[in-house]
Amino acid sequence: MAEQHHELAHVFTEASQGVSDARGGISRDLNTPYTFPGYTKAEWIEKAAALRQQIRVANGLVPMHEPTPLNAEIFGKIEREDYSIEKVYFEPFPGFFTTGNLYRPLGKQGPFPGIVSPHGHWGRGRLENIERGSIPGRCINFAKQGYVIFAYDMLGYNDSGKQIEHGYGGAHQGLWGLSAMGLQLQNSIRSIDFLESLPDVDNERIGCTGASGGGTQTFILTAVDERIKVSAPVNMISATMQGGCICENAPNLRLDVSNIEIGALMAPRPLLLVSATGDWTVNTPTVEYPAIRSIYAHFDAEDKVHQVQVDAEHNYNKESREAVYAWFAKWFLGEEAPLAFKEVAFEVEPDEALLVFSERDLPSHAMKQDEFLPAWVNRSQQAMEKLKPTNESEFQTFRDEMGNGLQHALGLHLPKSTDVTLVEPEGAFPKTYRPNLSAKHLVIGRKGIGDTIPALLFSPEPQVGHDPVTLIVHPEGKEKLINSETGEPSSLITDLLSTDQKVLIIDVFGTGEHSNYERSEDTNYFTTYNRTAAALRVQDIVTALYCFTNRGDVSEVNLIGIGEAGLWSLLAAGFTDVKNVVVDAAQYALDSDAAFLETLPIPSIRQVGDLRTAGTLVAPRPLVIHNTGGVFGTGWIAEVYGNIGADEDLLVKKGPLSDEEIVTQVIG
Numbered sequence: 001m002a003e004q005h006h007e008l009a010h011v012f013t014e015a016s017q018g019v020s021d022a023r024g025g026i027s028r029d030l031n032t033p034y035t036f037p038g039y040t041k042a043e044w045i046e047k048a049a050a051l052r053q054q055i056r057v058a059n060g061l062v063p064m065h066e067p068t069p070l071n072a073e074i075f076g077k078i079e080r081e082d083y084s085i086e087k088v089y090f091e092p093f094p095g096f097f098t099t100g101n102l103y104r105p106l107g108k109q110g111p112f113p114g115i116v117s118p119h120g121h122w123g124r125g126r127l128e129n130i131e132r133g134s135i136p137g138r139c140i141n142f143a144k145q146g147y148v149i150f151a152y153d154m155l156g157y158n159d160s161g162k163q164i165e166h167g168y169g170g171a172h173q174g175l176w177g178l179s180a181m182g183l184q185l186q187n188s189i190r191s192i193d194f195l196e197s198l199p200d201v202d203n204e205r206i207g208c209t210g211a212s213g214g215g216t217q218t219f220i221l222t223a224v225d226e227r228i229k230v231s232a233p234v235n236m237i238s239a240t241m242q243g244g245c246i247c248e249n250a251p252n253l254r255l256d257v258s259n260i261e262i263g264a265l266m267a268p269r270p271l272l273l274v275s276a277t278g279d280w281t282v283n284t285p286t287v288e289y290p291a292i293r294s295i296y297a298h299f300d301a302e303d304k305v306h307q308v309q310v311d312a313e314h315n316y317n318k319e320s321r322e323a324v325y326a327w328f329a330k331w332f333l334g335e336e337a338p339l340a341f342k343e344v345a346f347e348v349e350p351d352e353a354l355l356v357f358s359e360r361d362l363p364s365h366a367m368k369q370d371e372f373l374p375a376w377v378n379r380s381q382q383a384m385e386k387l388k389p390t391n392e393s394e395f396q397t398f399r400d401e402m403g404n405g406l407q408h409a410l411g412l413h414l415p416k417s418t419d420v421t422l423v424e425p426e427g428a429f430p431k432t433y434r435p436n437l438s439a440k441h442l443v444i445g446r447k448g449i450g451d452t453i454p455a456l457l458f459s460p461e462p463q464v465g466h467d468p469v470t471l472i473v474h475p476e477g478k479e480k481l482i483n484s485e486t487g488e489p490s491s492l493i494t495d496l497l498s499t500d501q502k503v504l505i506i507d508v509f510g511t512g513e514h515s516n517y518e519r520s521e522d523t524n525y526f527t528t529y530n531r532t533a534a535a536l537r538v539q540d541i542v543t544a545l546y547c548f549t550n551r552g553d554v555s556e557v558n559l560i561g562i563g564e565a566g567l568w569s570l571l572a573a574g575f576t577d578v579k580n581v582v583v584d585a586a587q588y589a590l591d592s593d594a595a596f597l598e599t600l601p602i603p604s605i606r607q608v609g610d611l612r613t614a615g616t617l618v619a620p621r622p623l624v625i626h627n628t629g630g631v632f633g634t635g636w637i638a639e640v641y642g643n644i645g646a647d648e649d650l651l652v653k654k655g656p657l658s659d660e661e662i663v664t665q666v667i668g
Helices: 002-009 041-058 135-145 158-162 171-175 180-196 213-224 259-264 288-298 318-333 369-387 392-410 491-497 533-548 565-573 593-599 610-618 635-643 659-667
Strands: 073-079 083-093 096-105 112-118 148-152 201-211 230-234 271-278 305-313 420-423 432-434 437-446 453-460 469-473 502-506 557-561 581-584 623-626 650-652
Touching (some): 041 288, 041 392, 096 135, 096 158, 096 180, 112 135, 112 180, 112 318, 135 318, 148 180, 180 213, 213 230, 271 288, 271 318, 288 305, 369 392, 437 533, 453 533, 469 491, 469 533, 502 533, 533 565, 557 565, 557 659, 565 581, 565 610, 610 623, 623 635, 635 650
Parallel strands (some): 201 230, 230 271, 271 305, 557 581
Antiparallel strands (some): 083 096, 096 148, 420 437
16 A cells, blocks of 8 residues: 555656656757747747847846946057058956957048947958958958948957957856856947947947857847947858857857847848858748848838848858948948949058057956956946845836846746646546545646646645645655655645645656656757756746646645755745745855856856845745755845845744744745
8 A cells, every 4th residue: 555655756657657848858059950930029029028138148237237437548540541440449347358450431521330340250350361251351341431340359369369268158157147258248239339439430320240250249239239220140140050159159048049039139120141052051041031031021121131142151251241331331321332332452451550469568457367257256246236125116126127137047937827737647646545635646837848747736625625735846856755655745745734735746857757857968058058957947846836826726825945946946936926935945055156056057047146136036925944054145135125124024044944833934
């Protein structure tokens, strides 16, 4: 009989059966073919807003750091017949330098359109001058046509290489939203600021163009900065290859999306897609361009998106450049002069004349590479401290801004009630457990996702029809809440049942019946395309809670997290209508990056306030945090609860609570 009772913990009782969860299969990567789903206008407007925030969070832009002066230096001017070249450096933030060359028209009346021009993975960076692509060549021609154009180094190239490597970043930096891609985006955003500071630039006419990795920078910048009015990413946007460098793969960037959606964020601003027959953009005319054009159609702006394909290998060659010249001239110059279409001969200056630090040293306060993370952490903590709510109004603002930030760091999907599925599997263990208790096997999931959450719902008998439901999450799965010898539920479950609570226990991703999944999280750029197991566990708790909140037959929903599952539960609670939350802090070292890397390796989680933000989102509802061990700091959460007059609803205990004490807290 005990063996039969033990099977109660399992939805799938046969050895040949097990959880079939789509999330445990083959992971997405940069070369996984992507099918654009298509969007109605309403769907796209909602998706676009969420995706822009996803990009910001992925690149460390949430919360925004305090803006600092650029301290721009412009020097070393070279004058030619109808254009000039100058050396430039400025500081996106103190100690970090953007370096490049400023090309300006001579003999023309401004103000002029401005162009920011990232170079891409050419061997010589912004100095590259070969048939397949010449950065100085396009800048000279743009200047001759009447533009002010700034060509700046990608991270670790040319002058930037004196400060930092191009391959900067990893899991540790990723906790704080710091990456090569994020730093390059900072360069790009502040490059617009730099152009706007110039008296000869028309701030209403600023564009961006670059190829390959520079194409990635182009559409990422375009996606998050509305100041870009015309954009031309070259040889990059593809449904089959998303970018092969660390600087193109910020963690969390492409969860559930591809570069097609990111490129479409330009709509309805003018966008030119330049592709090649000899690289991964070969299908642009028939695949990527129609997909993006379908978004422009929602805004009656099909005339503002165009594509040109060049019969060549991966490039930004003369033919590609001329297509871009024509596109920019159409929208910025309002003329069709031959000069705006055809490239004229150019002569490139020697490297020493273009390199910023060829004749002077890097500024003495320039950070070394190992100083970037501590400086970034310090700025992030200052930004968070300024956002700490001191009253009800600030609390609501914090919930909107940082709650959204945490949601995107977790890659969390908040399902509609109609999206959640709750089924009883065939052949499940009988519902009657003993005369005063029934137990029902359930499988919880979301429509169209393919997730599978094995669950067991205990109900006291007789049922009154509007019983509260309490979800208990154990770090090793629901089986650990059933006595392996007697088959009896734990005292925590039976004590809750005695108070007329229903009790739900589940196996979140990677625990219990979820323990045998195939995927590895060690592949290159895994977190760019896939959620970590820790994030999926938080999602499963949210999904399970959404099954029972706002239901007419459930009076309230409560949440208990045991051990490490207390951390997952705290991260989940603020996104649901749960009433009482009791979480085990598991003596988690909240101020330790090493602890997060080991237990909660979720990109950007520390940048958006981690469990401090999570606890704030639960307020002003009753929250119990126990087993802090003196290392799980609750000062921030306690201060917020006090600031909004809810300090009596927060209980913090250094030691662990007993089952009886937990039940007392849940039932009030």
